[in-house]
Amino acid sequence: MSRSIERVIRTYLDHLTVERGLAANTLASYRRDLGRYAQALAARGITDLARVTPRDVADHLAALREGDADHPALATASAARGVSAVRGLHRFAVRERLAETDPTRDVRPPTPPRRLPKALDVTQVTALLGVPDDSALGLRDRALLEFLYGTGARISEAVGAVIDDLDLDASAAILHGKGGKTRAVPIGSYAVAAIGAYLTRSRPHLVAAGRGSHAVFLNARGGPLSRQSAWTILRRAAERAGLPADGPHGVSPHTLRHSYATHLLDGGADVRVVQELLGHASVTTTQVYTLVTVDRLREVYATAHPRARG
Numbered sequence: 001m002s003r004s005i006e007r008v009i010r011t012y013l014d015h016l017t018v019e020r021g022l023a024a025n026t027l028a029s030y031r032r033d034l035g036r037y038a039q040a041l042a043a044r045g046i047t048d049l050a051r052v053t054p055r056d057v058a059d060h061l062a063a064l065r066e067g068d069a070d071h072p073a074l075a076t077a078s079a080a081r082g083v084s085a086v087r088g089l090h091r092f093a094v095r096e097r098l099a100e101t102d103p104t105r106d107v108r109p110p111t112p113p114r115r116l117p118k119a120l121d122v123t124q125v126t127a128l129l130g131v132p133d134d135s136a137l138g139l140r141d142r143a144l145l146e147f148l149y150g151t152g153a154r155i156s157e158a159v160g161a162v163i164d165d166l167d168l169d170a171s172a173a174i175l176h177g178k179g180g181k182t183r184a185v186p187i188g189s190y191a192v193a194a195i196g197a198y199l200t201r202s203r204p205h206l207v208a209a210g211r212g213s214h215a216v217f218l219n220a221r222g223g224p225l226s227r228q229s230a231w232t233i234l235r236r237a238a239e240r241a242g243l244p245a246d247g248p249h250g251v252s253p254h255t256l257r258h259s260y261a262t263h264l265l266d267g268g269a270d271v272r273v274v275q276e277l278l279g280h281a282s283v284t285t286t287q288v289y290t291l292v293t294v295d296r297l298r299e300v301y302a303t304a305h306p307r308a309r310g
Helices: 005-018 024-043 054-066 076-095 122-129 136-151 155-159 189-201 203-208 227-240 253-266 271-278 288-304
Strands: 172-176 182-186
Touching: 005 024, 005 076, 024 054, 024 076, 054 076, 122 136, 122 253, 136 155, 136 172, 136 189, 136 203, 136 227, 136 253, 155 227, 155 253, 182 271, 189 203, 227 253, 253 271
Parallel strands: none
Antiparallel strands: 172 182
16 A cells, blocks of 8 residues: 555544544644645655654654744644644554554654643732621631632532531641542631631521531532532622633632642742642642742842842
8 A cells, every 4th residue: 555645644534534533623633734744744855654754753843843934833732733643643554554663653742831820919819808798698608718718628629528527626627639538737717717607607597498418618508519609609709809700811719729829838838738738649730839939039039139130
């Protein structure tokens, strides 16, 4: 069977269409990426897949990142997609015995930069936590928001907490995290006060409306508060505090968790302590927050140091 690059690409795209059932937009992206690859190889005088070397593939990756006279430079994510399409093509060719070796085996797509977590500053957090009123549901909402920010809990950990998980006298709580793992975390005085007010002045009225749930946070019918309802509480509070509530930059339950970690590190907490508080299995996961604090340090340095700017 011919191993011409154009023919193998057509066969591979047919495979993706029939066997893999890829969406039309995805197929169009693959067709565009592989068409550019075929053109790049043809410019080198390569029309047979068997003649492609790892160097050819690596040079193609560099061209994607740097751009040329006919193509603008691609962002990391787009370049990674292009390389993935090329790798898929060569793997398919080896599997179908259209080629003996895979020149992309040791070529890795570029790693997208780690997205820094969104974090609110202390003023924004204060505005958010000050939104709920002193009604029964308002006391619950304030307790929930203070709990999320005061413990760094995931939304699932907050709505999954039961009364026995709280020890307000010791200013501590037990959180039930991923994989069935539990951890003890301290609760700050503001959160303790808000939760205490909710438990004594609000929750008994909510319990009376339901079936005696043991969940800490209850809905208006006395049942356990759902994740979706907790999200709605936060979104409405964000709107009233003048913070973005929707879209990619909107405040989410995870925003409060990010803010908790960032503010701890800004205050001098050790990254391994923050790792334990967040329930991360690896400190590597927590270290992304140090990137945020380094950016903050740069800002302070740039504005405060006499030799920071020319």
